Amino acid sequence: xxxxxxxxxxxxxIFMNRxxxxxxxxxxxxxVRLIFSFxxxxxxxxxxxxxxxxxxxxxxxxxxxxxxxxxxxxQTAKNVDMTIESYNDLLLQILSDNEIVELTKKLNKxxxxxxxxxxxxxxxxxxxxxxxxxxISGISILCPNGLVxxxxxxxxxxxxxFWIKYNDITKTDFYLEAEKTDHTVLIPTxxxxxxxxxxxxxxxxxxxxxxxxxxxxxxxxxxVISLKEQLxxxxxxxxxxxxENVKQKNGFNFIxxxxxxIISFPEKAxxxxxxEEFLTGNSMSFTRDMGMLNGWIKDLSQKPVLxxxxxxxxxxxxxxxxxxxxRMFSEVYSLQRIFNLIGLAAILISITLVxxxxxxxxxxxxxxxxxxxxxxxxxxxxxxDLNTKDEISIIAKTFNSMMVQINxxxxxxxxxxxxxxxxEIKALEAQINPHFLYNTLDTINWVAIxxxxxxxxxxxxxxxxxxxxxxxxxxxxxxxxxxxxxxxxYIYLQQIRFxxxxxxxxxxxxxxxxxxxxxxxxxxxxxxxxxxxxxGYSSGGLINVSAKICEVNNIxxxxxxxxxxxxxxxxxxxxxxxxxxxxxxxxxFGVKNVxxxxxxxxxxxxxxxxxxxxxxxxxxVIKIPRHLE
Numbered sequence: 001x002x003x004x005x006x007x008x009x010x011x012x013x014i015f016m017n018r019x020x021x022x023x024x025x026x027x028x029x030x031x032v033r034l035i036f037s038f039x040x041x042x043x044x045x046x047x048x049x050x051x052x053x054x055x056x057x058x059x060x061x062x063x064x065x066x067x068x069x070x071x072x073x074x075q076t077a078k079n080v081d082m083t084i085e086s087y088n089d090l091l092l093q094i095l096s097d098n099e100i101v102e103l104t105k106k107l108n109k110x111x112x113x114x115x116x117x118x119x120x121x122x123x124x125x126x127x128x129x130x131x132x133x134x135x136i137s138g139i140s141i142l143c144p145n146g147l148v149x150x151x152x153x154x155x156x157x158x159x160x161x162f163w164i165k166y167n168d169i170t171k172t173d174f175y176l177e178a179e180k181t182d183h184t185v186l187i188p189t190x191x192x193x194x195x196x197x198x199x200x201x202x203x204x205x206x207x208x209x210x211x212x213x214x215x216x217x218x219x220x221x222x223x224v225i226s227l228k229e230q231l232x233x234x235x236x237x238x239x240x241x242x243x244e245n246v247k248q249k250n251g252f253n254f255i256x257x258x259x260x261x262i263i264s265f266p267e268k269a270x271x272x273x274x275x276e277e278f279l280t281g282n283s284m285s286f287t288r289d290m291g292m293l294n295g296w297i298k299d300l301s302q303k304p305v306l307x308x309x310x311x312x313x314x315x316x317x318x319x320x321x322x323x324x325x326x327r328m329f330s331e332v333y334s335l336q337r338i339f340n341l342i343g344l345a346a347i348l349i350s351i352t353l354v355x356x357x358x359x360x361x362x363x364x365x366x367x368x369x370x371x372x373x374x375x376x377x378x379x380x381x382x383x384x385d386l387n388t389k390d391e392i393s394i395i396a397k398t399f400n401s402m403m404v405q406i407n408x409x410x411x412x413x414x415x416x417x418x419x420x421x422x423x424e425i426k427a428l429e430a431q432i433n434p435h436f437l438y439n440t441l442d443t444i445n446w447v448a449i450x451x452x453x454x455x456x457x458x459x460x461x462x463x464x465x466x467x468x469x470x471x472x473x474x475x476x477x478x479x480x481x482x483x484x485x486x487x488x489x490y491i492y493l494q495q496i497r498f499x500x501x502x503x504x505x506x507x508x509x510x511x512x513x514x515x516x517x518x519x520x521x522x523x524x525x526x527x528x529x530x531x532x533x534x535x536g537y538s539s540g541g542l543i544n545v546s547a548k549i550c551e552v553n554n555i556x557x558x559x560x561x562x563x564x565x566x567x568x569x570x571x572x573x574x575x576x577x578x579x580x581x582x583x584x585x586x587x588x589f590g591v592k593n594v595x596x597x598x599x600x601x602x603x604x605x606x607x608x609x610x611x612x613x614x615x616x617x618x619x620x621v622i623k624i625p626r627h628l629e
Contacts, residue, residue, distance in 0.1 A: 034358040043347055050343050054336050058329070065328055066308060069321050073310040076236050076253065077319045083235045084205070084315065087225055088184050090133065091207045094223050100125060100141075104209060104220045107143050119149055126151040135231035137192070137202050138162065141209070142169050143221040152226075154193070154200065162192055162202065162226055178206040178222045186315065189229045189263045189271050201229035201271050203263060229271060232264040236319065251305070251323035258316045279307070279320070364392040368399060380407055441467075459496060462489040469519070477627075480547060481513040483522065487545070490523060494530050502534050502541025509548040512555055516627040518601050524590030525559045525620050533563030533618055555626050560619040566612040574610055591620070598622065 094100055103125075106118040126139040130151050140150035140163060148169060150161035163169055170176075178185040187204035194200070206224045210217040236253050254265040260275040270278070304325040311318045367386055374382045380403055386396040441464045448456040469486045484506060491504045504526075526543065534541040542562045550556040566574070574591055591610075598606045605625045612618035 035354055038354040046343050046346055050339055069308045073308055073319050073321050077310055077312050079235045087205055091223055095209055104141055107147050108145055122149045123151050135228050137228050138226040140224045141221045142175060144170060144219055146170060175222055178208050179219055188257055188261050199268055201268060202226045203229060229264055253321050256318050364388055368396055462493055465489055476519050477516050478519050480515050480517055483517055484508055501537050501539050502543060504543045507546040511549050512547045521594060524594050528590050529559060529561040533561040553626050554623050557622045562617040565614040565616050565618055567614060571610055571612055
């Protein structure tokens with residue numbers, strides 16, 4: 001085996017030693033390792049999917065429940081608002097009743113007989129209004145002089161009403177608050193009376209009465225509608241309603257005012273208390289004696305709950321919902337148990353399938369390993385026959401293809417080594433001492449001068465300078481001025497060669513002369529214009545070479561001729577950036593070379609284009625970055 005083959009074989013052996021199959025003496029076979037690998041690969045994703053699914057489902061369900069509870073809170077709050085608004089309309093109806101206003105005036109400033117008459121008439125009218133709507137316990141008018149006209153639907157007595165317990169009604173906080181505002185004042189719920197085994201809790205709506213005919217709006221009294229707390233409970237709890245209905249549901253609702261004082265609660269004993277007596281943060285924690293509570297509230301207080309709040313800025317009340325979390329998420333927990341059973345079944349099925357397929361898989365793999373071992377020993381013509389029509393067969397085909405490529409690579413390495421040696425020999429043969437060539441040209445020049453052949457002498461001088469410029473550091477960066485001077489010498493020789501069949505104009509912007517450019521970038525383009533563009537011209541040929549500043553940081557170079565032009569198909573080949581050194585024949589041999597050099601020198605900063613039509617001439621435009629150093 002030759003040296004190149006040994007190198008490739010050694011590299012292949014290193015790959016094998018560091019690859020998946022390090023030794024054939026492992027205690028655990030590939031089949032067993034595959035079984036364990038696939039088991040872990042199946043169990044872990046299943047458990048992870050199950051866990052993520054559970055978390056996502058729980059979070060989604062909780063968000064949906066929270067959204068639903070919030071929507072219900074908002075809806076029930078609107079129900080309460082509408083209910084309160086309907087009774088507020090009744091207050092406005094009383095205020096706009098001129099007869100009631102006049103009777104109230106008599107109560108305040110009338111004679112004793114007028115007050116007695118007004119008192120009786122007002123009670124009758126208030127009674128009519130109180131019976132016009134459900135939920136009203138009584139309607140009262142509190143006068144500034146301390147008189148109270150009240151119709152109590154429960155007692156029906158003029159002297160037995162809610163306000164009898166106050167010595168001076170005009171000194172109470174709610175009266176003073178109602179007197180100083182034109183808005184309706186809501187008086188929190190409180191215990192009113194006990195009737196047999198039922199306690200009566202009332203909340204009140206109060207509004208100042210004044211004489212609309214007087215500009216000073218003197219207070220005539222305060223109208224108060226006393227409403228049963230059950231009205232709020234029915235409007236707010238909906239189907240919950242009473243304690244009996246609440247027990248059948250997942251939770252309950254209640255209301256507190258801006259001072260966290262409880263206005264409505266399913267357990268009536270807590271009305272008038274404060275929210276913190278049983279609600280701490282997001283959990284229920286009763287500070288009162290648990291013995292006074294019903295069993296279902298005790299049970300709920302020992303469970304995790306969901307708490308949602310909605311603040312009604314119109315009423316100044318906060319609506320609170322408490323929901324049993326376990327009962328609300330019972331379906332999620334059931335779904336989790338089902339999913340666990342499904343996961344366990346999937347794992348068992350996976351184990352069975354893995355054991356079966358791993359046996360077939362390991363058999364195919366052993367064939368490939370055997371072929372690799374053979375290749376490692378140096379036999380690179382090995383071939384794997386495997387027709388399983390799966391990924392393993394693709395690996396076998398890839399291995400076979402790799403062997404073919406390795407053999408081809410060995411041949412390419414041999415060929416490249418031979419070509420390199422040939423190139424080195426040719427390079428040695430081509431090494432001619434430049435000084436010998438310059439001295440020879442100088443000797444010929446003096447012979448021409450001695451024979452008075454001054455034109456030949458001038459040509460030889462230009463040729464010597466062209467050779468010296470071209471040979472010395474061909475990739476050197478020079479100024480445009482140096483490049484243009486050399487181009488003039490080159491053009492001079494070409495004009496003599498072609499018997500002045502063309503004229504060349506060189507127009508270089510003065511600001512460009514000091515800029516830098518790589519040597520011999522423009523010359524191949526001029527040579528193509530002379531040899532191919534002006535081919536067949538005996539006179540009248542014109543070449544224009546120009547360079548100017550563009551966009552401050554760029555230089556645009558143009559080489560334009562009035563020659564034959566370029567065919568469309570050939571023009572497309574010239575503009576393709578394929579990295580080839582040149583086109584093998586015809587026009588373009590030097591052009592492609594220049595384009596490739598531009599790409600190497602300037603990268604993406606340079607641009608070029610060729611504008612040409614057959615019979616109309618050709619223009620090559622190059623844009624390169626402006627470099628002063």
